Amino acid sequence: MKGLAFLTSPDLSKAEVVTNHVVIAEYAGIERKSVRRLINNHKNDFENFGRLRFEITTLPDSRGQKVKIYQLNRNQAMLMITYLDNTEVVRNFKIALVKRFDEMEKELYARKFARAVEKPKGVTLHQAISEWNHYPRHGNIWHTIIRSLLATTVTGLTKKQIQARDIDWRK
Known part of the structure; x- marks a missing residue:
């Protein structure tokens, strides 16, 4: 049940797991x-667990009309499912949602940890490029070129292929 929870942003420093x-x-x-x-009737209850966020977008079955879609964090979602009746379908959904939130939070933590490990290497690379004798002082293009060359050499993929691969993690 991959579609139960997702990240709000590809930028991991701002990302939050929501449904x-x-x-x-x-x-x-x-x-x-x-x-x-239910959300509108108990808005204050939901706001006790964080700001109640929403986005306005069109859904496939909304015939082009804009629809307000509430984004709920883990605690708000848990509150919401306690307000629902305990039918068999709802109970199975509750279990699946809790498991999916756990999976997504572990994945987010792993990505943030990997980013924290790699960040000092990126700073060192940036400093090495800046101190390079052949580095022209009038542009930042060498940073991009050298990073692209390194990524291509290490992964065997072009920059565009890497970006396309990394976009897929949200799905």
Whole structure:
């Protein structure tokens, strides 16, 4: 059940694991407007667990109309599913959602840890390029060129292929 929870941003320093009310409605087998009504009726309860975020977008079945989609963090989602009836479908969904949040948070932690390990190497590389005797002082293009060459040499992939591969992790 990969679509249950997702990251809010590809930038790991700002990313947070969330789900939305559309996913909750779909997997709990209830209407979206019922979940949205629960959120609106108990807005203060949800705001006790963090800012209640939303995005306005179109859904495939909304016939082009803009729809407000609430994004719920882990605690807000857990509060929401306690408000739902305990049918068999809802209980299975609750278990799957908790497991997915755990998986996503572990993945986010691993990515942040890997980034923290690699960051000093990037700073050292930047410093080495800047102190290079042949480094022209009028542009930052050498940093990009050398990083691209290193990435291609190490991975065997071009910069565009690496970026395309890294976009897929959100899906």
